[in-house]
Amino acid sequence: IILVPEGAYDHEWLNLWQRVAQSSPDTVATYHLRPITFVPTSDAAIVVTLQEIGKFRSDAVPIIDGDSAGDDYLSQLHAITPAPKTIIRYGKGAAVECLSAWILEPALAAPGPILATLLPDPSGRTLKNLQDILITRKKDRELHENLAWESLDSLESCKRACEFFHDVAAIAVDRK
Numbered sequence: 321i322i323l324v325p326e327g328a329y330d331h332e333w334l335n336l337w338q339r340v341a342q343s344s345p346d347t348v349a350t351y352h353l354r355p356i357t358f359v360p361t362s363d364a365a366i367v368v369t370l371q372e373i374g375k376f377r378s379d380a381v382p383i384i385d386g387d388s389a390g391d392d393y394l395s396q397l398h399a400i401t402p403a404p405k406t407i408i409r410y411g412k413g414a415a416v417e418c419l420s421a422w423i424l425e426p427a428l429a430a431p432g433p434i435l436a437t438l439l440p441d442p443s444g445r446t447l448k449n450l451q452d453i454l455i456t457r458k459k460d461r462e463l464h465e466n467l468a469w470e471s472l473d474s475l476e477s478c479k480r481a482c483e484f485f486h487d488v489a490a491i492a493v494d495r496k
Contacts, residue, residue, distance in 0.1 A: 321354055321355065321356045321357070321379075321381065321488070321489055321492045321493070322356075322357050322359060322373065322377050322379070322380040322381065323356060323357070323358050323359070323380070323381050323382075323383050323408070323488070323492070324358075324359045324361060324366055324369055324370045324373060324380055324381065324382045324383065325358055325359075325361060325366070325382075325383050325416070326361065326363075326366050326382075326383065326384050326385055326389075326390070326393065326415075326416075327361060327362070327363035327364070327365075327366070328360065328361065328362065328363055329363075329416065329458055329459065329464075330361075330383070330385075330415070330416045331358050331359075331360045331361060332461065332464060333416045333417075333419070333420055333464060334358050334383075334416065335358055336464060336465065336468035337419075337420070337423060337468065337481045337484065337485070338356060338358070338481075338485060339468065340423075340468050340469075340471055340472060340477075340478060340481045341353060341478065341481040341482045341484075341485050343472060344472060344475070344478035344481075344482070346475050346478065347475070347478045347479055347481075347482045350479075350482070351482040351483075351485075351486055353482065353485050353486065353489070354485075354489040354493075356485060356488065356489065356492075359373055359380070364389075366382055366384065366393055366397075367393065367396045367397060367400065370382050370397065370400070370404060371400055374400075374402065374404075378402060378405075379405065379492075380404070381404065381406045381407065381408055381491070381492045382397055382404055382407050382408070383407075383408040383409070383410075383488075384397075384407065384408070384409050384410070385409070385410055385414065385415040385416075386409055386410040386411050386412045386413050386414040386415070387413060387414075387415065390409060390410070394407065394409065405494075406491060406492060406494065408488060408491055408492075415455070417451060417454035417455045417458060418451050418454075419484065420454055420464075420467070421447055421450040421451040421454055422447065422480065423471065423477050423480045423481050423484065424450060424467060424471055424474075424477055425447045425450065425477075425480075426474050426476030426477050426480065427470070427471055427473070427474035427476075427477045428445040428446070428447075428450065429445075430474070431445065432470040432473055433470070434463070434466045434467055434470045435450075435467070435470065438450070438453050439453070
């Protein structure tokens, strides 16, 4: 499966979550993950990148945000020839940072040092607050890497990463 994410940070987050999914010994035995390749893209170059990849792999799948820029990309993707057979899109207003917060959410109950530093007040450890922090720190690659590896201590976070990639594979190969 070849996925073409919307931008550089999307590419990096997805690669990190794929590594988490593949690194958890407790989930690897349960989930049979298909090989997925993420094509790096420059920000705002998803359509051009998909057109180039499409010369060799017509089954490449774009993954776009649920914001207004995603609306524009969706229109542009439908207009190219050939248009992608499948497009994956995050929910309304969502982006890879929202996915990342969702994967990390179970770890909020017993946070490691990175999450505890980001959200020191236990009453403030919510999905929404984590989303806001990740959106604000969109370009903080070191934070992203540290959070991904810290998530390995949460079996539920690892399961969510696996479930996401399992679902992506099912969508990409048109299975329910």
